[in-house]
Amino acid sequence: MTLLIVRLRLRMWRTALSRSSVQLVSAIIGGLVALGAVGLLGPSIALLAARPLALTAVTVPLFAGVTLLWLVLSLVATGVDNVLDPTRFTVLPLRAPELARGLLAATLTGIPAVVLTLLALAQVLAWSSHTAAVPAALAAAVLGPLTAVLLTRAVTSALAGVMTSRTGRLLGAAVVALATLLPLVLNLLVTSGEPGLSLRSLDARGAAVVASWTPVGWAWGLPFDVATGRWASAVVHLALALGLLAVLWRVWVRQLERVLTSPMTSGGGQHIGRGRLLPRLLGHSPTAAVAARRVRAWYRDSRLVSIALRTAVLPVFFVVQAAVTGTGALAGTGVVTLAVFAGLTLMNDLAFDGPAWWMHVSTGVRGWEDRLGRVVASAVVFGPVVALTFVVSVGIGAIEAVLAWLAVVVAAFGASLGLAAGVGAVLPGTAPRTGGNPFAASSGGAAQGCLTALVSFVGPVVLVLPVVVGAVLSRGSALLGAVVVVVSVLYGAGLLAAGVVLGGRHLDRTAPEMLGRLGQVQV
Amino acid sequence: MTDAPGEGPALELVGLVKEFRGRRVVHGLSLAVPRGCLYGLVGPNGAGKTTTLSMATGLLRPTAGTARVLGHDVWADPLAAKAVMGVAPDGLRLFEQLGGRELLHYVADLRRMPQDVSRPRAEELLTVLDLAVDADTVVADYSAGMVKKISLAAALIHAPRLLVLDEPFEAVDPVSGQAIRTILRRYVATGGTVVMSSHVMELVEGLCDRVAVVAGGRVLAEDTVAALTATGSLHQRFLELVGAGDVSEDGLTWLGG
Numbered sequence: 001m002t003l004l005i006v007r008l009r010l011r012m013w014r015t016a017l018s019r020s021s022v023q024l025v026s027a028i029i030g031g032l033v034a035l036g037a038v039g040l041l042g043p044s045i046a047l048l049a050a051r052p053l054a055l056t057a058v059t060v061p062l063f064a065g066v067t068l069l070w071l072v073l074s075l076v077a078t079g080v081d082n083v084l085d086p087t088r089f090t091v092l093p094l095r096a097p098e099l100a101r102g103l104l105a106a107t108l109t110g111i112p113a114v115v116l117t118l119l120a121l122a123q124v125l126a127w128s129s130h131t132a133a134v135p136a137a138l139a140a141a142v143l144g145p146l147t148a149v150l151l152t153r154a155v156t157s158a159l160a161g162v163m164t165s166r167t168g169r170l171l172g173a174a175v176v177a178l179a180t181l182l183p184l185v186l187n188l189l190v191t192s193g194e195p196g197l198s199l200r201s202l203d204a205r206g207a208a209v210v211a212s213w214t215p216v217g218w219a220w221g222l223p224f225d226v227a228t229g230r231w232a233s234a235v236v237h238l239a240l241a242l243g244l245l246a247v248l249w250r251v252w253v254r255q256l257e258r259v260l261t262s263p264m265t266s267g268g269g270q271h272i273g274r275g276r277l278l279p280r281l282l283g284h285s286p287t288a289a290v291a292a293r294r295v296r297a298w299y300r301d302s303r304l305v306s307i308a309l310r311t312a313v314l315p316v317f318f319v320v321q322a323a324v325t326g327t328g329a330l331a332g333t334g335v336v337t338l339a340v341f342a343g344l345t346l347m348n349d350l351a352f353d354g355p356a357w358w359m360h361v362s363t364g365v366r367g368w369e370d371r372l373g374r375v376v377a378s379a380v381v382f383g384p385v386v387a388l389t390f391v392v393s394v395g396i397g398a399i400e401a402v403l404a405w406l407a408v409v410v411a412a413f414g415a416s417l418g419l420a421a422g423v424g425a426v427l428p429g430t431a432p433r434t435g436g437n438p439f440a441a442s443s444g445g446a447a448q449g450c451l452t453a454l455v456s457f458v459g460p461v462v463l464v465l466p467v468v469v470g471a472v473l474s475r476g477s478a479l480l481g482a483v484v485v486v487v488s489v490l491y492g493a494g495l496l497a498a499g500v501v502l503g504g505r506h507l508d509r510t511a512p513e514m515l516g517r518l519g520q521v522q523v
Numbered sequence: 524m525t526d527a528p529g530e531g532p533a534l535e536l537v538g539l540v541k542e543f544r545g546r547r548v549v550h551g552l553s554l555a556v557p558r559g560c561l562y563g564l565v566g567p568n569g570a571g572k573t574t575t576l577s578m579a580t581g582l583l584r585p586t587a588g589t590a591r592v593l594g595h596d597v598w599a600d601p602l603a604a605k606a607v608m609g610v611a612p613d614g615l616r617l618f619e620q621l622g623g624r625e626l627l628h629y630v631a632d633l634r635r636m637p638q639d640v641s642r643p644r645a646e647e648l649l650t651v652l653d654l655a656v657d658a659d660t661v662v663a664d665y666s667a668g669m670v671k672k673i674s675l676a677a678a679l680i681h682a683p684r685l686l687v688l689d690e691p692f693e694a695v696d697p698v699s700g701q702a703i704r705t706i707l708r709r710y711v712a713t714g715g716t717v718v719m720s721s722h723v724m725e726l727v728e729g730l731c732d733r734v735a736v737v738a739g740g741r742v743l744a745e746d747t748v749a750a751l752t753a754t755g756s757l758h759q760r761f762l763e764l765v766g767a768g769d770v771s772e773d774g775l776t777w778l779g780g
Contacts, residue, residue: 363633512583
């Protein structure tokens with residue numbers, strides 16, 4: 001059965017690649033990125049063998065961090081490989097543990113898990129100068145990746161189960177939002193410690209001890225324990241790591257049992273209010289109708305609730321960090337980042353609609369109305385958050401060059417909205433299936449996401465750069481500053497209009513083709 | 524038949540061809556649906572019914588051929604064609620985060636209908652189709668039959684002159700089915716035109732005026748129901764035309780053994 005499921009996954013993957021050149025290209029890009037990661041990181045990790053123990057110990061916090069990041073990424077970037085959706089197996093006489101074994105094997109043979117395993121093997125080489133630690137490092141290389149994969153599966157499936165009800169959705173969204181902040185908080189802790197760490201003087205032993213006592217570090221701490229001769233803690237760590245695996249396996253199998261016997265649907269009979277406020281605010285034009293629907297989706301759709309919450313929580317962290325460390329640029333950058341992220345959430349808006357978008361095609365909605373409606377929705381949802389964060393940052397004194405930062409924030413919001421409205425009309429991106437596991441992502445989708453991600457990272461930087469230059473040059477002059485603000489407002493509005501018009505035209509020309517692609521964007 | 528003289532057909536398909544990755548699924552299909560007619564499109568699974576209807580309604584671009592709706596070329600002037608046509612596809616999802624009433628309002632707003640027309644119409648449609656109780660439930664929680672009914676309502680709300688329905692009776696209970704039949708007959712009696720696909724022969728025979736039998740992406744026969752059923756039931760004619768693959772008597776003997 002396990003082998004059968006692994007073969008099924010490979011076959012589905014091959015079919016997907018042979019049917020779409022976009023998938024093929026992005027799979028190749030994804031493969032190259034994976035090769036690059038192994039080729040660059042692998043040797044650097046292995047070369048730690050030549051370094052003193054104090055430095056080799058860095059593998060413990062490093063891999064514990066990777067394991068944590070693995071979970072966080074699967075929550076925030078919806079990265080659970082859902083090519084094999086467990087609900088598709090409901091009609092087969094399969095017991096949950098059998099299915100779990102198969103799905104686990106299929107995940108472990110996927111590219112991300114293979115990359116992690118290869119890096120874990122490099123970790124074994126890193127400990128090769130301490131002969132006694134090698135078997136322990138090998139055990140870590142087996143237990144560590146297993147923990148990462150099982151942890152992700154257990155947590156996401158449990159959350160997906162919880163998030164089928166409305167209160168559950170909010171709970172899940174809160175958990176996801178906190179998970180996003182976790183690495184940022186760690187970063188805050190690290191940077192608030194002594195700055196100016198150099199590789200030569202680095203002593204990772206303290207960090208290794210701390211990391212080895214966290215659940216994600218139990219397995220990875222084994223070689224360090226053995227190398228430092230702390231056999232007792234090695235035994236405890238091994239027991240804890242094995243126990244954790246057993247618990248995670250139980251949780252996941254339980255969730256699979258639930259899915260197999262009651263396919264995931266929303267709680268049923270979800271009643272909604274009449275919602276009179278939005279039409280009153282926006283009117284009844286097609287653009288307003290699209291905007292109102294998308295605003296409603298931001299709080300009704302479990303797939304979007306977590307994205308919204310996460311985006312809104314993000315700046316709080318930046319502002320706090322700025323207040324703690326006293327660097328104004330950090331708060332400013334935080335607000336700009338929020339503006340960019342908020343704008344870019346529009347990028348895969350079409351994918352969230354999926355094939356239901358036929359209603360726009362058959363009613364003859366103009367492309368620009370579709371685009372503008374979505375832009376308005378994002379502005380209504382995120383505009384106040386951006387504005388509030390900015391005002392609070394200024395209020396607590398975290399931002400000092402107010403006009404300059406204002407110019408950059410406005411331009412960034414407009415530019416990223418425009419970029420997303422334009423690019424989103426060409427590359428619909430991917431989204432989890434409606435009512436399905438909100439954390440799902442197909443491997444092909446993740447790879448297509450690479451292309452979109454590239455556009456998302458490079459695009460805003462390039463577009464906002466002129467305003468940044470203007471803002472820097474105008475520092476010190478209130479008049480020039482005001483001019484830059486006005487120009488950047490016009491600039492942002494211009495980019496926004498360009499995105500709406502160009503994206504709209506493209507949709508007008510290729511609506512049926514886009515509809516065809518939207519049939520495959522939800523996984 | 525209320526085919527007004529001097530007016531073209533309600534739906535005219537000429538030489539429609541569709542290829543998917545070089546595989547041709549619709550082979551130069553031509554049809555003319557007269558105005559004021561309840562027109563049935565029947566065919567076996569995979570006959571190309573849905574593909575043809577998608578090309579006729581502007582949802583799928585044909586590889587070759589033209590589709591005209593009340594004189595408007597669907598692919599040259601899509602907005603004019605879409606304005607006079609109502610569509611309810613089969614198997615495409617709706618915006619499931621909206622309630623039934625919201626969905627109707629949404630479609631009406633997209634079609635630029637004034638509110639004082641669209642809001643009362645929405646209420647009436649919800650009542651007639653027995654959806655009033657669930658009007659504030661999100662469509663995600665609707666049953667398959669309710670989804671069929673709400674998509675029909677969404678296709679009707681702007682009072683189109685041509686209605687294109689893909690499998691409108693699938694999963695619909697007998698009571699609602701009767702309501703839909705009444706709506707469609709009344710609509711046709713007032714000059715509207717309906718094109719519906721189905722693979723339930725009895726339904727088409729009892730409801731439609733004209734029928735086209737489609738298989739393998741070609742029209743095998745096209746006539747009034749009366750003419751097609753002159754020598755037997757539509758069911759028998761269909762099996763003759765399509766060529767029923769007999770399940771041999773001694774096949775599947777292990778089943779039920």
